[in-house]
Amino acid sequence: MRRACTSLTVLTGQTGHAPARRTGACRLALTTVAAVSVALLASGCASVSDRVVLLPQPDGRPSAVEVKAGAQRLLLAQPYAAVELRGQALQPVSIDPLVVRQRYGDLLATQPPRPQRFVVRFESNGNRLTPESGPVLDEVRKALAGLQAPEVVVTGHTDRVGTLDANDRLSVVRAEAVREILVAAGLAREAITVIGRGEREPEVPTEDEVAEPRNRRVEIKLR
Missing domain, CATH: 3.30.1330.60 (OmpA-like domain)
Incomplete structure (x- = not known):
């Protein structure tokens, strides 16, 4: 069985884009920015080709990210709100903070210290x-x-x-x-x-x- 790949883009500025970090054959992206737009591209993996999870700001300030795939747009505006790209369709999903830490803890640990x-x-x-x-x-x-x-x-x-x-x-x-x-x-x-x-x-x-x-x-x- 092919393993589904997941993608999360690590963005650390207030606006803009940042390159995704690679984990094996999959991309992982996590965002804590105040307002950015992320365009998802199909990566040729199995059912879930991309995933974006909005992390909470360390100082508690509100944040949001707009995810785009083709003509579709979805706004994530709550901590740990998430969306997945399945085929060519964006689907909002629920994800537990503990799952994020367990699944992506190694990647999060490689990020540079926050300002x-x-x-x-x-x-x-x-x-x-x-x-x-x-x-x-x-x-x-x-x-x-x-x-x-x-x-x-x-x-x-x-x-x-x-x-x-x-x-x-x-x-x-x-x-x-x-x-x-x-x-x-x-x-x-x-x-x-x-x-x-x-x-x-x-x-x-x-x-x-x-x-x-x-x-x-x-x-x-x-x-």
Whole structure:
């Protein structure tokens, strides 16, 4: 009897695609991204040629993945929701978390460590950190000390007070301020990527011109 093959694509970014990992003759793909689209291709195996399982985000944030096969589309939006490609048809299936760990534990163990995420916050209309951000930066320095060749992404954000262009510039200024703190702590400047997202990705959605302090932040991701 031919063994049915299974496929799961390991995607670790917020959007986009990543190559599948190979396990013997079968592909396995697991995803924990916030919103991606995965196109399944028949692999010539027996009854089940591909399977996608949505894993929970480590920090509990919601995630979703859209699976496409030809004209079919299915959205997975709950942890451990799954879909299989049988022939040319997508079929939603139920899968137990314990089964995922038992069946794919070896593959999951080969994934690179997840980025460590820290958030520091800012006073209104500038790049002055709040007093509460000091202990967070201490945690970042400790985490960096445990990494041999760290890569850091620093992303600045603003609230919705002011124009879109002004907030874009302010978010970069805030991210650059955090970069300088990390450089002063001994991190190589070239290891830091600075991004400004302005008011486009609020932690707390608000109406325009609302000064929401939780949105005035810089997110630091260490890998």
